Amino acid sequence: MKNLVLNNISKSFGQTNVLSDISLEINQGEFFSIVGPSGCGKTTLLRIIAGLESADTGKIFIGGADSTDLPPQKRNVGIVFQNYALFPNMTVFENVAYGLSVKKTEKNIIHKKVRDVLEKVQMEHKHDKNISTLSGGEQQRVSLARVIVTEPDLILFDEPLSNLDYSLRLETRNELKRLQREAGITSVYVTHDQTEALALSDRIAVLNKGIIQQTGIPDDIYYNPENKFVADFIGHANLFGSQLCSELFQIEIDSDETLAVLPEELIPTDKSGNTSCKIIDVQFTGFSMEYSILFKDKIIRSLLPSKSLNNRFGIGEEIGLKIVSEKIRKVK
Amino acid sequence: MKRTSLANILLTGIVIYFIAGYILFPLYSVLKESFAGDGNLFSFAAYKNLLTGSSAEAVINSVLLSVLTVTGSGVTGVYFAYIFHYHKIPFKSFFSSLLLIPLATPPLIGVVAFLFLLNENGLIAKLLTTFFGMNAAPFRFDGWTAIIIIHIYSFYAMFYLFASSALKKTDMNLIDASYSMGAGRSRTFIKVIFPQLIPSIIGASLITFMASMASFSAPFIFGGSIKFLSTEIYYAKINGDNSFASSLSVLLTVISVFFLAMLRWYRSHKILEVRYKGSPKTISDLHNKSINYFSTGMIMIFSFLIILPVLTLLFMSIIPEGSLMRNFIIEPFTIANYTKVFSDSQFFIPFRNSIEMSVIAVLITLLIGVISSYLIAKKKIRGKNLLESILSLPYGIPGTVIALSLILSFNTPTLFTAFVSIVGTFWILPLAYAIRNLPVLTQSSIAGFNAIDPSLEEASRTLGASEFITFRKIIVPLIFPSVFNGTLLVFINSVGEFVSTVLLYSYSTKTISVEIYSQIRMYNTGAAAAYGILLFLMVMIIVYLSRRTMDKSVGVV
Numbered sequence: 091m092k093n094l095v096l097n098n099i100s101k102s103f104g105q106t107n108v109l110s111d112i113s114l115e116i117n118q119g120e121f122f123s124i125v126g127p128s129g130c131g132k133t134t135l136l137r138i139i140a141g142l143e144s145a146d147t148g149k150i151f152i153g154g155a156d157s158t159d160l161p162p163q164k165r166n167v168g169i170v171f172q173n174y175a176l177f178p179n180m181t182v183f184e185n186v187a188y189g190l191s192v193k194k195t196e197k198n199i200i201h202k203k204v205r206d207v208l209e210k211v212q213m214e215h216k217h218d219k220n221i222s223t224l225s226g227g228e229q230q231r232v233s234l235a236r237v238i239v240t241e242p243d244l245i246l247f248d249e250p251l252s253n254l255d256y257s258l259r260l261e262t263r264n265e266l267k268r269l270q271r272e273a274g275i276t277s278v279y280v281t282h283d284q285t286e287a288l289a290l291s292d293r294i295a296v297l298n299k300g301i302i303q304q305t306g307i308p309d310d311i312y313y314n315p316e317n318k319f320v321a322d323f324i325g326h327a328n329l330f331g332s333q334l335c336s337e338l339f340q341i342e343i344d345s346d347e348t349l350a351v352l353p354e355e356l357i358p359t360d361k362s363g364n365t366s367c368k369i370i371d372v373q374f375t376g377f378s379m380e381y382s383i384l385f386k387d388k389i390i391r392s393l394l395p396s397k398s399l400n401n402r403f404g405i406g407e408e409i410g411l412k413i414v415s416e417k418i419r420k421v422k
Numbered sequence: 423m424k425r426t427s428l429a430n431i432l433l434t435g436i437v438i439y440f441i442a443g444y445i446l447f448p449l450y451s452v453l454k455e456s457f458a459g460d461g462n463l464f465s466f467a468a469y470k471n472l473l474t475g476s477s478a479e480a481v482i483n484s485v486l487l488s489v490l491t492v493t494g495s496g497v498t499g500v501y502f503a504y505i506f507h508y509h510k511i512p513f514k515s516f517f518s519s520l521l522l523i524p525l526a527t528p529p530l531i532g533v534v535a536f537l538f539l540l541n542e543n544g545l546i547a548k549l550l551t552t553f554f555g556m557n558a559a560p561f562r563f564d565g566w567t568a569i570i571i572i573h574i575y576s577f578y579a580m581f582y583l584f585a586s587s588a589l590k591k592t593d594m595n596l597i598d599a600s601y602s603m604g605a606g607r608s609r610t611f612i613k614v615i616f617p618q619l620i621p622s623i624i625g626a627s628l629i630t631f632m633a634s635m636a637s638f639s640a641p642f643i644f645g646g647s648i649k650f651l652s653t654e655i656y657y658a659k660i661n662g663d664n665s666f667a668s669s670l671s672v673l674l675t676v677i678s679v680f681f682l683a684m685l686r687w688y689r690s691h692k693i694l695e696v697r698y699k700g701s702p703k704t705i706s707d708l709h710n711k712s713i714n715y716f717s718t719g720m721i722m723i724f725s726f727l728i729i730l731p732v733l734t735l736l737f738m739s740i741i742p743e744g745s746l747m748r749n750f751i752i753e754p755f756t757i758a759n760y761t762k763v764f765s766d767s768q769f770f771i772p773f774r775n776s777i778e779m780s781v782i783a784v785l786i787t788l789l790i791g792v793i794s795s796y797l798i799a800k801k802k803i804r805g806k807n808l809l810e811s812i813l814s815l816p817y818g819i820p821g822t823v824i825a826l827s828l829i830l831s832f833n834t835p836t837l838f839t840a841f842v843s844i845v846g847t848f849w850i851l852p853l854a855y856a857i858r859n860l861p862v863l864t865q866s867s868i869a870g871f872n873a874i875d876p877s878l879e880e881a882s883r884t885l886g887a888s889e890f891i892t893f894r895k896i897i898v899p900l901i902f903p904s905v906f907n908g909t910l911l912v913f914i915n916s917v918g919e920f921v922s923t924v925l926l927y928s929y930s931t932k933t934i935s936v937e938i939y940s941q942i943r944m945y946n947t948g949a950a951a952a953y954g955i956l957l958f959l960m961v962m963i964i965v966y967l968s969r970r971t972m973d974k975s976v977g978v979v
Contacts, residue, residue: 172877179900
C-alpha cells in the first residue's frame with residue numbers, strides 16, 4: 091500500500107528551479123531516504139510534503155487522500171527537525187504532550203501515552219526537566235518522542251543527526267532505526283550523508299539540482315549507479331573517460347560513456363608496462379588503507395582493507411593498477 | 423488563508439493610522455509652522471532669523487557639548503568596562519549594579535541631585551565652609567563644567583554597557599596570542615582589544631551624541647546664559663514665537679535624525695565578530711596585584727561618585743527644611759519633609775497623574791509596538807523597512823520637538839483627536855510619552871520575535887496546532903519577557919519624564935517631575951528631595967522587578 095505519493099512536484103524560487111517534476115511513491119512502513127548535496131532541494135521537498143511550503147505544480151497524496159492544499163496541522167505528518175525545535179518554554183513532558191493537547195485529548199490518556207513514549211526513548215527520568223538542561227542527544231530523543239506520540243501517518247526527518255558528534259551520531263542512528271521499526275511509521279529521511287542513508291534506509295532517492303537521479307534499494311544504488319553523479323556521490327567512484335580507460339586498463343568504451351570503478355575495486359600492483367601511476371598519498375585508518383594515485387593529471391582513489399594487503403606501497407612509488415570487479419560498470 | 427490576510431490588513435491599518443496621525447502629521451505641522459510668515463504666508467523669515475540671530479551660537483554650543491559628552495562618557499565607560507572585565511575586582515556584581523544606576527535615573531533627578539550636591543549653597547560648599555572656615559565655596563558649579571559632568575554621569579553607562587558586551591564576545595585566544603608574541607599590556611589593548619570594541623563604541627557614540635543634542639534638563643537648570651538648541655526651542659515657545667521655535671526644531675531634528683540614520687545604517691552593516699570554536703570566554707585573573715588594587719580603588723571611588731548624588735538627595739530629604747542654610751550638623755534627621763509631602767492634599771495629584779499617564783502611554787505603545795513588530799518581524803509585510811524606519815524616528819526626535827509638534831498639530835480639533843483640541847488637557851501628555859517611547863517597545867519586541875526560531879512555529883503547526891493556537895501557546899510565551907521588559911522601560915521613561923512635560927502640562931495635569939521642578943523654584947528643597955527620592959525608589963523597584971523576570975525566563979533561545 092502506498093502511504094505517500096508525490097506526482098510531478100515542481101517548485102521554483104524566483105528564477106531558480108529548486109525542484110523539477112518530482113514523482114515518488116513511498117510504501118506503508120517504509121524507511122525512505124532522500125539524499126543529495128546541500129542545495130539540491132531535499133529540504134524544500136520535505137517542507138512541501140509537510141505543508142510548510144506549497145508546490146508550484148503537482149499533487150501530494152498522504153494515506154490515499156489528496157493533501158496538496160491542506161494546511162500543515164491537518165496533514166498528520168510529524169517532523170523531526172535538524173535543530174530539534176523543542177519549545178523552550180515547556181518541560182520535556184509538556185513538549186511531548188503538546189501535539190495531543192492541541193488535539194484536545196483527555197488528560198489521563200495524554201499522561202499515559204506521554205509516559206509510554208518517554209519510556210521508549212529512555213527519557214522518562216527527565217520528564218519534568220527544562221529543555222535547556224538537556225544534551226543534544228537527549229533533545230533529539232525528546233523531539234522524536236514528541237512526533238511518535240501523535241501517531242502520524244508519516245514522519246519526516248530533516249538531517250536529524252547532523253548536530254550530533256560522531257559517536258553519538260552512530261548510537262542515535264541505531265536507536266532511531268529501532269524506534270522506527272517498532273512504531274512501524276512510514277518515514278522520509280533527508281540527509282546529505284550517503285553512509286547514513288545507506289545504513290538506515292529501505293529505499294533511497296538520490297536528488298541533485300532538484301531532479302531525482304535514481305531511486306532504489308541501497309545495494310542497488312551503490313553497485314549499480316545510473317549516472318556519474320550517483321556513482322560519485324554515493325560510492326565515491328573513480329570515473330574514467332574512454333581515453334583513460336584504454337590507456338590504463340585496455341578497456342574500450344564509447345566516447346560518451348564513463349567507466350565507474352569503486353575505490354575498493356581498484357588494487358595497486360607492481361609497476362608493469364609503460365603506464366606510470368604514482369602514489370601521492372597514503373592514509374592508514376586502521377581497518378583500511380587509502381591510496382591516492384596520480385595518473386597524468388587525474389587523482390585516483392583506492393581503498394583496501396589493510397589486513398589483506400600483501401605488499402604495501404609508499405609515497406612516490408610508481409605502480410600499476412588492476413580492477414577487481416565482477417562487472418564493468420558503465421555510466422552516462 | 424483569506425481571514426488571516428484580512429486581519430493583517432486591519433492591523434496594518436491601525437499602525438498606519440497611528441504613524442500618520444501622531445508621528446508624521448505633527449512633524450509636518452512643525453515644518454509648516456517654520457515657514458509661516460505674517461498672515462499665513464509662506465516665508466523664510468524664521469530661517470533668516472536663525473542664521474542671523476544668536477541661534478548659530480546655540481548650534482555650535484549644542485554640537486560642542488555633544489562632542490565633549492561623547493568623549494568624556496566614552497573614556498569613562500570604556501575604562502570601567504575594561505577593568506571590570508580584565509581585572510580582579512571584589513564584589514563584581516554589586517559594583518556592576520551601582521555603575522548602572524544612572525541609566526535608570528530620570529534625567530531631572532540626576533540634575534536636581536547635582537544641584538543639591540554642588541551648587542553654591544550645596545552640600546559640599548556647606549561642608550567646606552563649616553569645617554574649613556571658608557567664606558564661600560572655592561568653586562562655582564554651573565555652566566559648561568556642570569552640564570558636562572552631569573552628562574557624563576548620565577551617559578557613560580551607555581558606553582559601559584556596549585563595551586562590556588563587546589568585551590564578553592572578544593576571543594581570549596587572541597589576547598593570549600598577543601602576549602605570547604611578546605606584546606605588552608598596553609600594546610595588546612591598543613592593537614588587539616580596542617579594535618574589537620570599535621563597533622560598539624561607534625554605536626554608543628551615535629546614541630550618546632543624539633541624546634546629548636536633545637538633552638534638556640541639565641542645560642535648562644545649569645545653562646544660565648549659555649544658549650543650547652533644546653533650551654532655545656523652549657524659550658522661543660514660551661515667548662510665543664512658534665515659527666522661530668519650529669525652525670529651531672527642524673534644525674535640531676534634522677541633525678538628530680541624521681545621526682539616527684547613521685546609527686541604523688551602521689547597525690545593518692556591522693562587521694560580524696569572529697569566534698573560533700573552543701576559545702575560552704574569560705581570561706585568568708591578572709597576576710599583577712598592584713594593578714588589581716588600583717582598579718579596585720578606581721571602581722570604589724567611581725561607584726561612590728555615582729551614588730553620591732542619590733545619597734545627597736536622600737540626605738536633603740531627611741534634614742529639616744532650610745537647615746542647610748543654618749548649620750545642619752546639629753539638627754537631627756527628620757521625616758518632616760515626607761510627612762509634609764504626604765499630608766499635602768495636593769500630594770497625590772502629581773503621583774496619580776504621572777502613574778496614570780505612564781500606564782496609558784504603556785498601553786498605547788504596547789498596542790502599536792507589538793502589532794507593528796509582529797507585522798515587521800513575522801509577517802514580513804511589504805514596506806517593512808520603511809515602517810521600521812518611521813517607527814524608530816521618535817528616537818531621534820528631541821522631546822522638546824515632540825512636545826512642540828503636538829501643540830502645533832492638536833491645538834485645533836483634528837480627525838486624530840476625536841475632533842477636539844487636546845492641547846492643555848490630560849491626554850496630550852500620555853500621547854507624548856507614548857510617541858517618545860514607541861521605538862523602545864518596538865525594538866524590544868522585534869528582537870523578541872526575531873529571537874524565536876521559525877522551526878518552533880513549524881513544529882507546532884505540524885503537531886496539529888492552528889496558526890492562532892501556535893501564536894497563543896508558543897509565540898506569546900516566548901516574546902513575553904522582551905515585551906514585558908520593554909513595557910517596564912516605557913513606564914520608567916514616562917514616569918519621570920520632564921522634557922516634553924514642561925511644555926505640555928497645565929496646573930491640573932502636573933506630574934512628579936514638574937512638581938520637583940516647581941518645589942525647587944520655590945526653594946522647598948526638602949519637599950523636592952522627598953519627591954525625588956520617592957520617584958527614584960519607584961523606578962528602582964521596577965528595574966529590580968524587570969531583572970527578576972529576565973532571570974526567571976530561562977531557556978529562551
